[in-house]
Amino acid sequence: MKTISTLIFSILFLVSCGQTTKHPTPSKQENNLTSQKAITPIWDTIFDFNKYKLGEIPSGWSEYATGKDASTKWIIANDNGKQVLAQVSSDHPNYHFNVIVYNKMQAKDVELEVKLKGVAGNMDQGGGFVWRYIDADNYYVVRANPLEDNVVMYKVKNGKRTDLPLLNKGRTYGVDVPKLGNGWNTLKLIAQGDLFTVYLNNLEIFQVQDQTFTQAGKVGLWTKADAVSHFDEFHISLLK
Numbered sequence: 001m002k003t004i005s006t007l008i009f010s011i012l013f014l015v016s017c018g019q020t021t022k023h024p025t026p027s028k029q030e031n032n033l034t035s036q037k038a039i040t041p042i043w044d045t046i047f048d049f050n051k052y053k054l055g056e057i058p059s060g061w062s063e064y065a066t067g068k069d070a071s072t073k074w075i076i077a078n079d080n081g082k083q084v085l086a087q088v089s090s091d092h093p094n095y096h097f098n099v100i101v102y103n104k105m106q107a108k109d110v111e112l113e114v115k116l117k118g119v120a121g122n123m124d125q126g127g128g129f130v131w132r133y134i135d136a137d138n139y140y141v142v143r144a145n146p147l148e149d150n151v152v153m154y155k156v157k158n159g160k161r162t163d164l165p166l167l168n169k170g171r172t173y174g175v176d177v178p179k180l181g182n183g184w185n186t187l188k189l190i191a192q193g194d195l196f197t198v199y200l201n202n203l204e205i206f207q208v209q210d211q212t213f214t215q216a217g218k219v220g221l222w223t224k225a226d227a228v229s230h231f232d233e234f235h236i237s238l239l240k
Contacts, residue, residue: 042239045236046234047102048083049234054075065099073087082232087228090120090226094123098224099221107238108191109191109192110237114235117184117229124225124226127231128142128187129141130218132191136159139156140153140196141156150173150175151198165208177205185200
């Protein structure tokens with residue numbers, strides 16, 4: 001009953017904040033590497049960030065940092081006339097992680113999609129998702145990096161970040177991808193049980209199986225070190 005109450009509260013909260021909420025038809029999976037359970041979204045929403053105040057952290061979200069510096073700065077910013085969610089602090093050391101999570105829901109099985117842009121950064125650029133977020137030291141993360149032109153999935157456990165081996169390929173430090181550049185790219189994740197499937201610009205690129213975090217947690221966005229990054233159209237679907 002507690003889970004049902006939490007879900008109902010989350011839906012009511014999102015509707016009151018003017019987010020786009022819908023009950024879609026099941027998502028189509030492209031080029032699956034292994035079989036997955038049928039995807040049945042039971043609720044979803046898209047954050048386009050246009051309803052929030054410029055220069056401030058969006059209401060209902062919290063920012064966290066871990067590593068060698070405790071500061072971070074997430075705000076609503078203007079990107080060529082469109083409001084986006086941005087991590088704008090650029091003076092962090094290399095082993096530093098910037099996280100922002102949405103506080104009004106907990107999820108175990110979830111589909112996440114976002115448009116991301118690596119704006120600046122000498123040590124790191126780009127970013128990605130966190131899910132099954134317990135606290136600033138314990139969560140999963142997958143990120144796309146325009147400096148390295150790769151996508152990598154990690155677990156952060158007790159503050160230590162470890163890249164995860166790919167299904168049927170082993171520990172390869174993610175996958176190399178076509179040049180990401182300084183424009184918008186679309187990152188997508190489907191998390192079901194211990195199987196995580198990652199897409200970049202609508203193409204499935206790898207899968208990971210891991211059982212480190214098996215309970216529901218918060219979801220959100222992530223950058224590393226000095227990466228100044230913009231995010232838009234953050235789509236969250238809870239899966240049955």
